[in-house]
Amino acid sequence: MTSYAIEAEGLVKKYGSTTAIDGIDLVARQGSVLALLGPNGAGKTTTVRTLATLIKPDAGYARIGGYDVVRQSAPVRRLIGLTGQYASVDEDISGYQNLVMIGRLLDFSRAEAKARADELLARFELTEAAHRAPGTYSGGMRRRLDLAASLVGRPQFLYLDEPTTGLDPRSRGDVWELVRNLVAEDGVTVLLTTQYLDEADQLANDIAVIDHGRVIANGTADSLKAQVGGQSLEIRPADPARLAETAAIVAELTGSAPDSTTRPGLVTTAVHDPDLLPYVVRRLDEAGIRATELALRLPSLDEVFLELTGHPAEDAQPEPAAA
Amino acid sequence: MTTATRTAADDTTKSAPKLPHPGPGIGHDEIPRRADPFAVVRHSLTLTWRSLVKLKRQPEQFIDLTLQPILFIVMFVYLFGGAIEGSTQDYLQFVLPGILVQTVVFASLGTGVGLCEDINKGVFDRFRSLPISRFAPLGGAVLGDVCRYVVSIAIVFGFGSAIGFRVQTGPLEVLAAIALVLVFAFAMSWIFVVLGVTMRNPRSVQGTAMLLGFPLTFGANIFARAETMPGWLQAWVDVNPVSHLTSAVRTLLVEGGSATGDALATLAWAAVIFAVFAPLAVHKYKTKT
Ligand SMILES: Nc1ncnc2c1ncn2[C@@H]1O[C@H](COP(=O)(O)OP(=O)(O)OP(=O)(O)O)[C@@H](O)[C@H]1O
Ligand SMILES: [Mg+2]
Numbered sequence: 124m125t126s127y128a129i130e131a132e133g134l135v136k137k138y139g140s141t142t143a144i145d146g147i148d149l150v151a152r153q154g155s156v157l158a159l160l161g162p163n164g165a166g167k168t169t170t171v172r173t174l175a176t177l178i179k180p181d182a183g184y185a186r187i188g189g190y191d192v193v194r195q196s197a198p199v200r201r202l203i204g205l206t207g208q209y210a211s212v213d214e215d216i217s218g219y220q221n222l223v224m225i226g227r228l229l230d231f232s233r234a235e236a237k238a239r240a241d242e243l244l245a246r247f248e249l250t251e252a253a254h255r256a257p258g259t260y261s262g263g264m265r266r267r268l269d270l271a272a273s274l275v276g277r278p279q280f281l282y283l284d285e286p287t288t289g290l291d292p293r294s295r296g297d298v299w300e301l302v303r304n305l306v307a308e309d310g311v312t313v314l315l316t317t318q319y320l321d322e323a324d325q326l327a328n329d330i331a332v333i334d335h336g337r338v339i340a341n342g343t344a345d346s347l348k349a350q351v352g353g354q355s356l357e358i359r360p361a362d363p364a365r366l367a368e369t370a371a372i373v374a375e376l377t378g379s380a381p382d383s384t385t386r387p388g389l390v391t392t393a394v395h396d397p398d399l400l401p402y403v404v405r406r407l408d409e410a411g412i413r414a415t416e417l418a419l420r421l422p423s424l425d426e427v428f429l430e431l432t433g434h435p436a437e438d439a440q441p442e443p444a445a446a
Numbered sequence: 447m448t449t450a451t452r453t454a455a456d457d458t459t460k461s462a463p464k465l466p467h468p469g470p471g472i473g474h475d476e477i478p479r480r481a482d483p484f485a486v487v488r489h490s491l492t493l494t495w496r497s498l499v500k501l502k503r504q505p506e507q508f509i510d511l512t513l514q515p516i517l518f519i520v521m522f523v524y525l526f527g528g529a530i531e532g533s534t535q536d537y538l539q540f541v542l543p544g545i546l547v548q549t550v551v552f553a554s555l556g557t558g559v560g561l562c563e564d565i566n567k568g569v570f571d572r573f574r575s576l577p578i579s580r581f582a583p584l585g586g587a588v589l590g591d592v593c594r595y596v597v598s599i600a601i602v603f604g605f606g607s608a609i610g611f612r613v614q615t616g617p618l619e620v621l622a623a624i625a626l627v628l629v630f631a632f633a634m635s636w637i638f639v640v641l642g643v644t645m646r647n648p649r650s651v652q653g654t655a656m657l658l659g660f661p662l663t664f665g666a667n668i669f670a671r672a673e674t675m676p677g678w679l680q681a682w683v684d685v686n687p688v689s690h691l692t693s694a695v696r697t698l699l700v701e702g703g704s705a706t707g708d709a710l711a712t713l714a715w716a717a718v719i720f721a722v723f724a725p726l727a728v729h730k731y732k733t734k735t
């Protein structure tokens with residue numbers, strides 16, 4: 124029975140001797156966010172492009188909203204909006220003209236296309252730059268225009284290939300906010316790729332970790348974090364002499380001895396309960412210990428990979444000589 | 447039209463409906479829609495508009511379109527005119543219709559280069575993810591270029607007149623000549639579209655297109671009459687479609703008489719070229735990864 128909005132099974136795509144993806148299985152529920160997490164060359168873009176009907180898989184099948192991406196590519200294209208990894212806006216015509224053009228290609232009337240363009244430009248804070256060519260935009264503005272372009276047709280499925288790579292923290296937060304709104308208000312199903320666990324954790328209901336063209340782990344952000352050891356608490360006392368004292372407080376609160384030797388001046392420990400942080404802060408304050416660094420951190424992609432595969436994340440394959 | 451208006455208006459007032467079951471047809475009954483035979487034309491014209499906006503935003507492209515025909519006219523008329531025809535003025539009457547053809551055929555070589563650059567830029571990925579015919583992005587590029595040829599044609603006529611070229615026939619013949627040139631250039635462009643879609647590097651597209659363009663324009667009766675050439679070359683010149691086009695245009699503009707035979711031959715060639723290369727281009731574009 125079909126009950127998933129996105130379903131892929133055994134997707135394989137080879138380029139000559141390079142296997143870009145090697146049997147990808149994915150599912151996502153309607154109105155959920157699925158994150159593909161993986162290092163460079165893992166096969167994220169290839170997966171997205173396959174699900175966006177841009178490339179035909181060599182084996183396996185995928186259905187979007189019940190439609191087969193190979194045999195029913197036309198209806199699939201009516202459901203999806205794609206923001207590729209590399210800006211897919213037209214550099215040579217203005218931002219406004221980009222959006223109007225897409226509206227027209229989606230069979231909006233002239234007036235509708237213009238109204239939709241204005242609406243999206245306003246929503247993405249691009250009104251002032253509307254009549255400039257995207258060639259003159261900053262990276263963040265270009266990303267926003269790209270996103271706006273993929274939303275012109277009010278897609279039910281939105282694919283975002285590394286939507287925040289290269290963005291500053293504020294722009295990154297803006298993109299996150301946007302994705303959350305689209306899911307909450309419009310019920311859009313989102314497939315996004317990322318190299319950051321924290322991004323996947325922020326946005327995704329489900330995460331599929333991809334390595335060498337295969338899904339090596341999947342589940343909710345929480346189950347994944349549990350699998351790779353939850354978060355780590357890091358404290359750097361301003362006065363290095365009080366390291367031992369800090370470690371003692373942490374040990375008392377978490378019930379296990381923290382690591383205060385691996386990284387000089389830093390007390391680290393794995394924690395499974397994020398609500399612990401305020402208690403730590405209060406106790407340090409009571410003891411009069413000032414901290415220059417105090418954070419609950421998710422494991423990095425590297426740590427996730429180390430945990431899941433026993434090897435650190437690495438670029439999958441060297442580029443083949445002939446493209 | 448009416449349905450499109452209604453859906454879009456509805457969507458602005460309420461957000462997309464939440465769908466309990468995303469199974470086929472459930473929740474999005476409007477998909478798949480009936481194939482709309484005019485959609486291809488409409489989408490191609492939208493993308494033609496895009497090409498024209500690009501042209502407007504990059505006025506330096508006009509230099510190309512303007513300078514090249516002027517240079518050719520000056521070079522051939524004043525440099526070789528005396529030697530070939532005895533008098534520059536006579537030669538101008540002979541060669542200008544040919545330069546009209548040559549300019550547009552040369553311009554059509556550029557279609558592949560522009561397209562190749564465009565495809566590399568990523569906006570074509572977006573087009574490929576939209577529910578539009580795969581013909582439209584290519585058709586739009588070609589039609590956009592056809593509009594540029596009109597500029598070149600105007601330059602050839604304008605500059606030609608300024609240095610003494612005189613049409614010997616009437617306005618209808620001029621229009622027929624221009625139409626014939628545009629139809630042929632439109633068809634020819636598809637050969638270069640195939641190159642542009644197939645090759646990855648715009649510069650190899652340029653090189654290959656030139657390789658094809660030279661025998662087509664110089665191995666024709668554009669600059670000299672076929673009778674003056676050695677037999678083997680005449681054989682090629684006689685089959686070269688560009689020769690038929692040139693003869694037709696020359697008859698229509700200067701020599702008078704019936705151009706029907708050459709015009710029909712030109713149109714037949716155009717139809718064949720289009721019928722072979724347009725589907726090939728679309729196929730190559732579809733399967734490009
Ligand atoms: N068109 C292509 N021709 C040849 N090889 C390709 C092509 N596209 C992808 N590959 C190869 O397939 C593998 C997966 O590439 P893909 O772009 O899907 O990775 P990715 O996870 O998106 O990486 P990144 O994080 O760098 O974007 C890589 O080894 C890449 O070299
Ligand atoms: Mg990628």
